[in-house]
Amino acid sequence: MTLIATRPEPGEARPYTFPDLQRVTVAGGTVIGAHLPGQLLATAMLMLDAGAARETRGREGTATVLAKSLEEGTQRRDSAAYAIALESLGAELAPSVDWDTFRVGVSAPVPQLLDAVRLAAEATRTPKLDPADVARVRDDEVTALRMDWAQPGPRADAALRADLFGAAERFGRPMHGDPASVAAVTVDDVLAFHQGWMRRPGVLLVAGDLDTLDLAALGEAAFGGSEGDPLPVEGPLDFSVRDHRRIILVDRPGSVQSTLRIGHRSPERATPDYVQMTLAATILGGAFTSRLNHLIREVKGYTYGIRGSYAMSRRFGRFEVAAGVQTAVTVPAIVDTLGEIDRTQQDGVTEDELAVARSWRAGQLSVEMQTPGSIVGALSTLVLHGLPDDYYPQLRRSYLETPLAEVSAAAGRHLHPHGLTLVVEGDAAIIRDELVAAGIGEIVDADL
Amino acid sequence: MTSPSVPVVTTGYPWPIETTRLANGLRVVVSEDRTAPVVCVNLWYDVGSRHEPAGQTGFAHLFEHLMFEGSQHVAKTEHMRLVQGNGGSLNATTNPDRTNYFETMPAEHLELALWLEADRMGGLVPALTQETLDNQREVVKNERRQRYENVPYGDAWLRLLELLYPVGHPYHHATIGSMEDLNAASLETFKAFHQQYYAPNNAVLTVAGDADPQRVFALAEKYFGLLEPVADIPPAPKGHITQAEPRRETVTAAVPASRIYISHRTHPFGTKGYDAVTVLAAVLGNGRGSRLYQRLADGKRIAQPDYIGSYGVDLAHAPAPLIITATAKDGVAVEELEAGLDEVIASLVTEPVTEDELARAKALLTTAWWRQVSTVGGRADTLSRYTTQFGEPEAAAYRLPEWLAVTADDVTEAAKLLQPESRVTLTYVPEEKA
Numbered sequence: 001m002t003l004i005a006t007r008p009e010p011g012e013a014r015p016y017t018f019p020d021l022q023r024v025t026v027a028g029g030t031v032i033g034a035h036l037p038g039q040l041l042a043t044a045m046l047m048l049d050a051g052a053a054r055e056t057r058g059r060e061g062t063a064t065v066l067a068k069s070l071e072e073g074t075q076r077r078d079s080a081a082y083a084i085a086l087e088s089l090g091a092e093l094a095p096s097v098d099w100d101t102f103r104v105g106v107s108a109p110v111p112q113l114l115d116a117v118r119l120a121a122e123a124t125r126t127p128k129l130d131p132a133d134v135a136r137v138r139d140d141e142v143t144a145l146r147m148d149w150a151q152p153g154p155r156a157d158a159a160l161r162a163d164l165f166g167a168a169e170r171f172g173r174p175m176h177g178d179p180a181s182v183a184a185v186t187v188d189d190v191l192a193f194h195q196g197w198m199r200r201p202g203v204l205l206v207a208g209d210l211d212t213l214d215l216a217a218l219g220e221a222a223f224g225g226s227e228g229d230p231l232p233v234e235g236p237l238d239f240s241v242r243d244h245r246r247i248i249l250v251d252r253p254g255s256v257q258s259t260l261r262i263g264h265r266s267p268e269r270a271t272p273d274y275v276q277m278t279l280a281a282t283i284l285g286g287a288f289t290s291r292l293n294h295l296i297r298e299v300k301g302y303t304y305g306i307r308g309s310y311a312m313s314r315r316f317g318r319f320e321v322a323a324g325v326q327t328a329v330t331v332p333a334i335v336d337t338l339g340e341i342d343r344t345q346q347d348g349v350t351e352d353e354l355a356v357a358r359s360w361r362a363g364q365l366s367v368e369m370q371t372p373g374s375i376v377g378a379l380s381t382l383v384l385h386g387l388p389d390d391y392y393p394q395l396r397r398s399y400l401e402t403p404l405a406e407v408s409a410a411a412g413r414h415l416h417p418h419g420l421t422l423v424v425e426g427d428a429a430i431i432r433d434e435l436v437a438a439g440i441g442e443i444v445d446a447d448l
Numbered sequence: 449m450t451s452p453s454v455p456v457v458t459t460g461y462p463w464p465i466e467t468t469r470l471a472n473g474l475r476v477v478v479s480e481d482r483t484a485p486v487v488c489v490n491l492w493y494d495v496g497s498r499h500e501p502a503g504q505t506g507f508a509h510l511f512e513h514l515m516f517e518g519s520q521h522v523a524k525t526e527h528m529r530l531v532q533g534n535g536g537s538l539n540a541t542t543n544p545d546r547t548n549y550f551e552t553m554p555a556e557h558l559e560l561a562l563w564l565e566a567d568r569m570g571g572l573v574p575a576l577t578q579e580t581l582d583n584q585r586e587v588v589k590n591e592r593r594q595r596y597e598n599v600p601y602g603d604a605w606l607r608l609l610e611l612l613y614p615v616g617h618p619y620h621h622a623t624i625g626s627m628e629d630l631n632a633a634s635l636e637t638f639k640a641f642h643q644q645y646y647a648p649n650n651a652v653l654t655v656a657g658d659a660d661p662q663r664v665f666a667l668a669e670k671y672f673g674l675l676e677p678v679a680d681i682p683p684a685p686k687g688h689i690t691q692a693e694p695r696r697e698t699v700t701a702a703v704p705a706s707r708i709y710i711s712h713r714t715h716p717f718g719t720k721g722y723d724a725v726t727v728l729a730a731v732l733g734n735g736r737g738s739r740l741y742q743r744l745a746d747g748k749r750i751a752q753p754d755y756i757g758s759y760g761v762d763l764a765h766a767p768a769p770l771i772i773t774a775t776a777k778d779g780v781a782v783e784e785l786e787a788g789l790d791e792v793i794a795s796l797v798t799e800p801v802t803e804d805e806l807a808r809a810k811a812l813l814t815t816a817w818w819r820q821v822s823t824v825g826g827r828a829d830t831l832s833r834y835t836t837q838f839g840e841p842e843a844a845a846y847r848l849p850e851w852l853a854v855t856a857d858d859v860t861e862a863a864k865l866l867q868p869e870s871r872v873t874l875t876y877v878p879e880e881k882a
Contacts, residue, residue: 002570002674002675002676003520003521003566003567003570003571003671003674003675004521004563004566004670004671005521007521007530007560007563008559008560008563009559010534010556010557010559010560011555011556011557011558011559012556013485013554013555013556014485014555014556014658016485037483038483039822040462040818040822041815041818041819041822071736079736079746080737080742080746083735083736083737083741083742084737084804084808086737087735087736087737087808087811087812088737088804088807088808088811089811090811090812090814090815091815092735092736092812107815107819108815109814109815109818112811136749139778140752140753140754140777143705143752143777143778144752144754144755146704146705147600147704147705147752147754147755147775149704150600150702150703150704151599151600152598152599254702255598256593256597256598257590257593257594257598287528287532288528288532289525289528289529289532289533294525297587298525298583298587299583301582301583301584301585301586301587301590302586302590303587303590304587304590304591304593304594304595324590324593324594324598325590326586326589326590326593355533356529356532356533359532359533359534359535360532360533360534360535360536362535363534363535363536363553363554364535364537366484366485366486366535366554367486367535367536367537367552367553367554368537370484370486370822370823370824371819371822371823372822
């Protein structure tokens with residue numbers, strides 16, 4: 001025998017710690033720094049209360065056009081000079097927009113971070129926003145969205161979102177807009193968005209070696225010239241889940257796979273069931289050994305991978321299963337998926353499954369939080385959702401200790417297998433008849 | 449603001465490295481770092497798609513999938529459950545050169561990770577069944593559909609390899625393989641594949657993070673030490689590149705815009721020549737300050753800003769490709785875009801790169817290097833690579849200083865490789881415009 005038959009026992013675990021946090025209030029804003037001793041790179045992110053939710057109806061994508069316009073020159077230098085100044089520090093600007101925030105991030109070697117933040121603030125606070133440049137960026141963004149929408153996925157995502165949140169509502173439209181709404185964005189929309197939402201100080205998040213980094217100087221760079229008080233936080237949206245299923249067919253002629261997006265509304269991030277729902281979703285569709293991935297990939301071979309999760313923002317949430325399945329097995333894959341959602345909702349989860357989900361989620365808080373970028377991401381969650389500094393150690397304990405009955409109860413409460421919207425993006429000529437015959441739910445063609 | 453200058457860097461790997469070699473030939477590398485209570489176990493097997501004979505394309509990668517399906521003492525599905533169920537992240541990848549396997553775990557589970565890796569290195573064959581093969585064959589075929597067939601331009605890499613490397617060259621075919629070959633894969637072939645290549649003397653084991661080197665060496669001996677080495681592991685077929693004529697392919701397909709890929713064979717990864725190509729690629733196509741962006745996305749405004757760039761593919765066993773790509777803006781003819789690319793590429797010789805361009809490229813490469821080694825997983829993979837391909841993990845420390853030592857003249861010299869006479873040009877044109 002050349003192999004050791006017995007699986008080894010774990011050694012002694014070191015206690016979990018989240019990096020020490022420091023706060024500095026300067027120039028009207030707050031800097032939150034996480035200490036990562038010895039890290040050679042540092043990351044900073046200016047987070048502003050200027051998310052996509054603040055866009056005007058019909059002009060979805062305004063904030064994204066603004067984000068892409070920030071590097072088209074500032075009041076101090078043109079776009080070429082700006083790019084060369086920033087990239088010569090080894091940094092690149094990472095502006096991004098989500099539902100709740102507008103974020104401008106930079107990473108650089110520690111000695112270069114302050115200059116990089118100065119440049120990031122220059123672009124954020126005092127962009128040139130020349131009308132001709134903004135119009136060109138807008139047109140480029142329309143083209144970029146068409147490129148993106150030629151891939152499987154974005155059209156299905158849009159169809160699901162419209163069905164769950166209402167096509168006339170902001171949250172029922174794609175976060176970054178669609179080619180038509182971006183085409184409708186005017187230069188004035190972009191200027192007004194900057195004027196209206198980008199001038200408040202916001203919060204600067206920093207992760208790196210705080211023995212070397214000067215948080216006050218970073219804050220002065222980020223907040224200089226800003227003004228205004230924080231905006232009130234709006235409450236969560238009311239919602240209800242339909243009492244029947246609906247299939248939305250998005251035609252993609254010639255597609256060798258069907259792209260599935262299956263979901264329903266769910267509570268927002270502040271729900272007291274957050275941990276229970278996360279653990280239940282991990283068992284249903286989060287881990288590799290989840291019920292969905294095990295059955296649809298590892299037993300049936302229908303897909304390269306299938307995932308199910310709750311996504312929760314400040315004002316809303318949604319449950320979603322996503323996969324690409326071979327065209328010929330579209331209906332069997334859907335039937336099996338519904339079966340696993342139904343079983344999880346009805347019968348809850350088992351101790352064996354929960355043990356895996358607990359340890360995985362708890363371990364990921366160490367394993368996936370090694371870099372300044374990931375720590376800044378963790379800080380942004382604290383700020384956005386008003387969570388305490390010791391949140392991550394608390395969360396870790398909750399993952400490990402939440403009783404099975406609570407997780408199963410959350411699955412029972414927050415899964416609605418009979419109220420699902422099932423978006424199927426694929427070759428309609430091949431799959432339509434079989435979908436009809438399966439009797440899963442009413443079928444409508446996507447209006448895209 | 450101070451004017452930027454390239455910082456002096458004398459090493460790209462400022463962490464300790466300790467090595468040993470077991471009697472069966474397994475090389476063991478440990479890089480201790482107690483900062484976080486996590487540890488990465490990484491294995492490189494010196495086998496990739498370059499080893500595949502005709503009719504067996506995609507086998508190295510399909511085999512990688514089988515390595516997660518159980519082994520002598522690990523039941524089917526248990527590998528994933530034990531790693532994730534103890535808090536870990538895991539994956540594996542196959543490329544033309546090699547196959548790697550890695551898991552980052554909370555440090556108290558180091559021994560579990562080593563046990564799992566040893567069991568599938570030494571005990572895969574008894575657990576391999578026809579059912580598992582048939583299932584993972586379908587999974588891989590779905591991977592091929594999802595990543596290469598169902599997305600616009602998804603098969604570009606497959607086509608480029610065929611244009612760059614002649615029939616019979618180990619890089620001629622893509623790692624994902626063909627559907628026909630995957631369908632024909634037999635269980636016996638995979639059993640033989642494991643016995644041939646998954647040997648301790650064909651692998652490097654690296655542990656990075658919260659672990660004591662002497663303890664790792666002892667555990668490596670305990671779990672891997674009794675595995676038998678394999679004599680006379682056959683090398684990959686030799687590749688000969690004789691043709692120097694330009695090659696061109698135009699694909700009419702369901703793509704949203706015309707796109708051009710220009711590619712050249714350069715030097716193998718790890719050589720001084722390839723270091724110059726790496727810096728050249730950054731000068732030419734990395735970031736908004738690059739020549740391609742400045743002249744074609746900005747400047748002439750004929751290329752879409754989100755889809756322009758250049759990069760080397762770090763292959764070590766033959767001249768590695770440099771790929772330059774741009775996508776036409778609405779209303780721009782593909783010929784105009786190609787002429788623009790030609791002009792910018794030619795400018796690398798006629799307008800030698802400036803010190804500012806060089807400094808910008810090196811600053812971006814410096815950040816990219818430190819990002820790569822900012823996790824224990826990135827560090828372990830880097831050390832496994834340098835041990836496998838260059839015989840010593842310490843060689844990892846030289847890459848960043850070598851990049852920073854590249855001169856403007858070196859870049860000009862590298863740019864002379866990019867002559868139209870040896871150019872590969874792959875163009876996608878939308879169906880309705882054809």
